[in-house]
Amino acid sequence: MKRDKKTLSRRQFIGAAAGVAGALMVGPTVLNGWSENMKKLNEADVAYEDLEADVLVIGGGMAGLFAAVKANDAGAKVMIVSKGRLGASGQTPFAKGIFIYDPQKEKVSLDEFVNSVSASAIGTNNAVYTRQMAEHSLARVAELREWGFFDSPLYNNAFSKPIGQRNIPLIERVTITHLIKEKGKIAGAAGFSVDYQKLYFFKAKSVILCTGAGGFKPNGFPICDLTHDGTIMAYDIGAMVTGKEWNDGHAGKAENAAACFDGWGTMFERKPGLTGVEIHHDLGVDMNYVAYKTGNPVNTRGPGMATANVVGGPYRPAEFQRNGPPEREPGPGLAKRAPSGGRGDRRPPRGGDIPKDGGPPPMMGTSVGGSSAGMAIHKSEGLVPINDQCESNIPGLYAAGDALGSYMAGAIYTQVGSSLAGSAVQGAIAGEAAAGYSSRVEKVEISESQRKIIQKEILAPLKRDAGYSPAWVTQTLQGIMIPNFIIYIKKENLMRAALTYVEELRDHHMPMLRASDMHELRLAHETRNMIISAEMKLKASLMRTESRCSHYRLDYPDMDNENWQAWINIYKGEDGNMQLKKQPFGTWPDGSEL
Amino acid sequence: MSIENINGCIGCGTCVATCPTDVIRLNKQTKKAEIKYPADCQICHLCRMYCPVDAITISPEKSIPVIVSWG
Amino acid sequence: MENKLKTYNRIAAVVAFIGLPIFLWTLSDVPSRTFLKDAISLLTLIAFSCMLMQFYLARSNNKLLKVHRMGSVMKWHKAIGYVFVTVLLFHPLLIVVPRYFEAGIEREEAFVRMITTFDNPGIVLGLIAWCLMLILGLTSMLRKQLPITYKTWRIFHGILSIAFIVCASWHVIMLGRHIDMAMTLFMLTAATIGIFLLLRNYFLPTPKNA
Ligand SMILES: Cc1cc2nc3c(=O)[nH]c(=O)nc-3n(C[C@H](O)[C@H](O)[C@H](O)COP(=O)(O)OP(=O)(O)OC[C@H]3O[C@@H](n4cnc5c(N)ncnc54)[C@H](O)[C@@H]3O)c2cc1C
Ligand code: HEM
Ligand code: HEM
Ligand code: SF4
Ligand code: SF4
Numbered sequence: 001m002k003r004d005k006k007t008l009s010r011r012q013f014i015g016a017a018a019g020v021a022g023a024l025m026v027g028p029t030v031l032n033g034w035s036e037n038m039k040k041l042n043e044a045d046v047a048y049e050d051l052e053a054d055v056l057v058i059g060g061g062m063a064g065l066f067a068a069v070k071a072n073d074a075g076a077k078v079m080i081v082s083k084g085r086l087g088a089s090g091q092t093p094f095a096k097g098i099f100i101y102d103p104q105k106e107k108v109s110l111d112e113f114v115n116s117v118s119a120s121a122i123g124t125n126n127a128v129y130t131r132q133m134a135e136h137s138l139a140r141v142a143e144l145r146e147w148g149f150f151d152s153p154l155y156n157n158a159f160s161k162p163i164g165q166r167n168i169p170l171i172e173r174v175t176i177t178h179l180i181k182e183k184g185k186i187a188g189a190a191g192f193s194v195d196y197q198k199l200y201f202f203k204a205k206s207v208i209l210c211t212g213a214g215g216f217k218p219n220g221f222p223i224c225d226l227t228h229d230g231t232i233m234a235y236d237i238g239a240m241v242t243g244k245e246w247n248d249g250h251a252g253k254a255e256n257a258a259a260c261f262d263g264w265g266t267m268f269e270r271k272p273g274l275t276g277v278e279i280h281h282d283l284g285v286d287m288n289y290v291a292y293k294t295g296n297p298v299n300t301r302g303p304g305m306a307t308a309n310v311v312g313g314p315y316r317p318a319e320f321q322r323n324g325p326p327e328r329e330p331g332p333g334l335a336k337r338a339p340s341g342g343r344g345d346r347r348p349p350r351g352g353d354i355p356k357d358g359g360p361p362p363m364m365g366t367s368v369g370g371s372s373a374g375m376a377i378h379k380s381e382g383l384v385p386i387n388d389q390c391e392s393n394i395p396g397l398y399a400a401g402d403a404l405g406s407y408m409a410g411a412i413y414t415q416v417g418s419s420l421a422g423s424a425v426q427g428a429i430a431g432e433a434a435a436g437y438s439s440r441v442e443k444v445e446i447s448e449s450q451r452k453i454i455q456k457e458i459l460a461p462l463k464r465d466a467g468y469s470p471a472w473v474t475q476t477l478q479g480i481m482i483p484n485f486i487i488y489i490k491k492e493n494l495m496r497a498a499l500t501y502v503e504e505l506r507d508h509h510m511p512m513l514r515a516s517d518m519h520e521l522r523l524a525h526e527t528r529n530m531i532i533s534a535e536m537k538l539k540a541s542l543m544r545t546e547s548r549c550s551h552y553r554l555d556y557p558d559m560d561n562e563n564w565q566a567w568i569n570i571y572k573g574e575d576g577n578m579q580l581k582k583q584p585f586g587t588w589p590d591g592s593e594l
Numbered sequence: 595m596s597i598e599n600i601n602g603c604i605g606c607g608t609c610v611a612t613c614p615t616d617v618i619r620l621n622k623q624t625k626k627a628e629i630k631y632p633a634d635c636q637i638c639h640l641c642r643m644y645c646p647v648d649a650i651t652i653s654p655e656k657s658i659p660v661i662v663s664w665g
Numbered sequence: 666m667e668n669k670l671k672t673y674n675r676i677a678a679v680v681a682f683i684g685l686p687i688f689l690w691t692l693s694d695v696p697s698r699t700f701l702k703d704a705i706s707l708l709t710l711i712a713f714s715c716m717l718m719q720f721y722l723a724r725s726n727n728k729l730l731k732v733h734r735m736g737s738v739m740k741w742h743k744a745i746g747y748v749f750v751t752v753l754l755f756h757p758l759l760i761v762v763p764r765y766f767e768a769g770i771e772r773e774e775a776f777v778r779m780i781t782t783f784d785n786p787g788i789v790l791g792l793i794a795w796c797l798m799l800i801l802g803l804t805s806m807l808r809k810q811l812p813i814t815y816k817t818w819r820i821f822h823g824i825l826s827i828a829f830i831v832c833a834s835w836h837v838i839m840l841g842r843h844i845d846m847a848m849t850l851f852m853l854t855a856a857t858i859g860i861f862l863l864l865r866n867y868f869l870p871t872p873k874n875a
Contacts, residue, residue, distance in 0.1 A: 259654030269768030370663030602842030
């Protein structure tokens with residue numbers, strides 16, 4: 001197998017399917033599958049630290065920033081913990097266009113904006129969250145401007161400013177693995193440091209998950225640090241999650257498909273800028289359909305026009321058909337190729353030159369699919385909100401941004417730049433709501449028995465004598481899930497087949513993951529989260545027997561408005577098994593109208 | 595292969611903190627950054643952009659096989 | 666004969682202290698960067714190499730003085746001294762200058778982070794070397810104004826040079842981007858012999874010229 005440039009997804013899939021997963025292991029680096037644990041952990045070397053706050057914000061992206069600031073300003077004692085660095089982890093560092101709805105400047109009213117988004121989303125959006133995002137965007141952007149957000153392509157300084165001014169404690173490089181519930185409500189969270197053999201227990205009255213989205217550590221999208229951690233740990237304590245059947249359809253370049261930076265041209269080096277109202281129906285799975293039907297190279301002039309020569313495929317509302325050159329959220333491989341071979345030795349635009357349309361039309365070279373495999377449309381997946389306050393069904397647990405299944409944009413990309421704006425707006429809302437909640441409740445203690453269990457679960461991969469390497473299990477999972485004919489162009493028999501393999505990984509590999517250091521421990525927990533996410537994705541996709549927005553079933557190619565004007569909520573049943581149920585569009589989980 | 599080289603490093607630790615996928619670590623003896631887990635590099639260049647002395651070189655190739663949806 | 670030898674010496678000096686570092690620079694397998702960055706790097710290396718050469722353009726190098734007049738050697742010593750000390754005083758700034766042309770952390774921030782990374786001995790040595798170099802330059806420039814005898818000044822200048830070159834070499838070997846085995850060897854050899862010549866000059870009676 002050639003490095004990177006080429007893929008053998010189909011063969012790999014069949015390889016895995018035939019149980020000869022070893023066939024995957026050709027290439028320059030042979031990933032070590034099962035082996036002895038070289039450096040087993042000595043339990044006595046593990047340190048522990050207990051910390052306390054009213055509101056614990058997990059995640060240091062756009063949502064986490066505003067959650068912490070606003071909870072603090074509402075009077076709560078706040079703490080931020082993130083597995084990466086503030087403003088330099090998750091997806092936030094790579095997003096360069098932020099939407100504002102400025103009523104003075106826009107020709108459309110707020111109502112018209114919301115209606116237009118709803119039309120493009122074919123009912124899949126939650127109009128309350130759509131409106132909330134637009135309504136508050138101007139105020140959030142003004143704050144960002146004050147902090148210097150628009151002055152640099154790198155966000156750490158701007159994010160550090162308000163956090164520093166408020167003396168909000170910030171703990172970086174600590175991965176949270178567990179939410180802790182006592183007596184039916186949130187009591188805190190727990191996780192571990194990647195730098196030291198150290199476990200953290202956070203006691204908190206409320207927790208705001210700002211953990212972003214995730215994927216299967218795909219190649220071509222800078223989301224390899226995100227594995228839906230928040231969603232899975234919330235699911236584990238009984239929260240409802242949603243949106244797993246939807247897909248982000250970003251494609252990449254065939255040449256060096258894994259090079260995110262190169263694929264996005266100079267975008268990562270730009271300073272952020274603003275976008276205004278411009279509603280689309282974009283970046284679903286049209287390209288995947290064309291590739292499925294006609295093979296590669298995909299004969300298209302861009303997303304939105306993909307169906308030009310191909311019959312059938314994902315439905316696109318008439319008013320959002322494309323004619324001219326596409327304007328869309330930029331994507332890897334779609335931006336003009338920069339000449340330097342990725343050493344960054346070039347002069348990027350310094351000013352707030354807004355990457356509104358992602359540069360020149362796509363297809364400068366051959367494409368490959370699945371750049372963002374495992375990720376749904378931003379804000380369509382995540383915790384189910386029970387109201388417009390970003391609150392989950394677990395008392396004290398809030399979520400914001402990509403970690404909240406708010407359906408702000410619907411199950412398709414409708415407004416460029418609204419993802420970043422939505423994270424900012426929801427972060428602020430959740431921060432205030434969580435501060436209010438924690439002022440009303442008493443702190444609950446974390447019981448010794450729970451501590452023991454959590455400690456054991458966190459450290460388990462370090463203590464195994466032998467086991468599967470997380471990297472190998474991840475790659476096997478990728479081979480099962482990422483092929484176009486599994487995750488994108490869906491049909492029942494293949495999804496059932498894939499589910500069987502995923503269940504095998506869940507039951508037989510997940511309990512046998514090994515880790516020889518804290519870095520690998522993080523990989524082990526991430527791998528577990530990806531396996532559960534894969535199960536959710538397949539089950540939700542099997543359940544949704546229709547096609548709509550970014551979910552496409554080859555065996556149910558039409559929209560089914562009779563049965564499927566509904567979102568799918570996933571939760572852990574009494575017996576510990578995964579349960580799925582519908583929640584009609586336009587309602588909250590309790591059945592009340594939006 | 596992804597992140598390739600670190601030359602002229604002053605050991606400030608910025609890249610270690612910055613890398614979202616925890617690829618780089620500081621060597622306590624040499625006081626220099628080391629590429630510890632290259633297979634996990636997502637080729638995002640954040641480390642390079644944050645490095646005060648531009649010590650990091652990154653190439654667009656990935657060292658482990660890349661799995662995509664269609665080839 | 667004398668003229669030939671002079672030319673020969675000049676060529677040898679250029680080859681040893683400019684040619685060799687350039688040659689070793691091209692050999693090192695450090696990835697190339699932009700023209701500007703590579704040019705700055707090379708300039709710094711050559712400047713440092715010329716600092717090493719200073720030890721050979723002095724009275725202590727009595728072999729040289731057999732052929733060249735002290736006056737002309739000193740002319741070069743002074744010229745090279747002033748030019749490259751100036752270049753090297755700007756070297757810390759030059760490291761962050763390319764940041765002006767590219768995205769990344771701001772150059773001011775980069776500079777401050779660099780000169781405040783005190784837990785790296787390489788940086789501390791660089792800072793010390795920089796200060797010593799500044800004193801070396803200033804005391805040379807203001808020699809006539811200083812209330813010390815020429816003899817005292819020379820000893821002061823010599824000892825300062827040794828302290829400076831030790832710190833600087835150490836700094837360069839610890840931090841230098843292009844400093845591999847060969848380059849290290851070259852620098853250490855040049856510095857050691859240079860210092861040895863000077864110390865010999867101090868502690869042994871000067872051999873009489875023929
Ligand atoms: C290449 C690219 C380009 C984009 N372009 C745009 C654009 O132009 N406009 C736009 O609006 N949107 C864009 N987006 C989308 C946008 O970046 C995201 O929707 C938004 O940044 C999400 O912010 P967030 O704070 O919700 O999550 P994230 O920014 O993903 O932050 C998640 C945070 O949670 C932390 N975390 C995760 N798991 C754990 C854990 N287990 N323990 C502790 N911490 C954890 C992470 O370290 C991170 O700090 C783009 C995305 C990408 C990848
Ligand atoms: C900055 C400009 C400099 C000037 C104007 C200068 C000038 C001089 C002068 C006038 C002498 C006395 C020569 C003699 O009478 O023997 C001298 C000697 C010397 N210089 Fe410099 N110098 C400079 C920089 C340097 C530097 C940077 C170094 C070393 C890196 C250096 C190393 C020496 C040495 C080793 C001697 C011999 C000392 C001795 O004989 O006691 N000089 N210099
Ligand atoms: C304020 C003090 C100084 C600082 C902060 C500093 C910083 C640095 C840094 C960060 C590097 C590594 C980056 C690179 O190689 O591109 C470096 C390299 C180097 N420094 Fe310094 N330095 C200082 C003083 C000096 C002095 C006084 C000298 C020489 C006399 C010197 C000579 C060199 C040389 C020759 C290199 C190697 C360049 C290369 O290999 O390309 N430095 N310095
Ligand atoms: S390019 Fe990105 S993923 Fe790779 S080492 Fe640098 S910061 Fe980490
Ligand atoms: S940021 Fe640059 S100088 Fe600092 S430790 Fe990393 S490589 Fe070294």
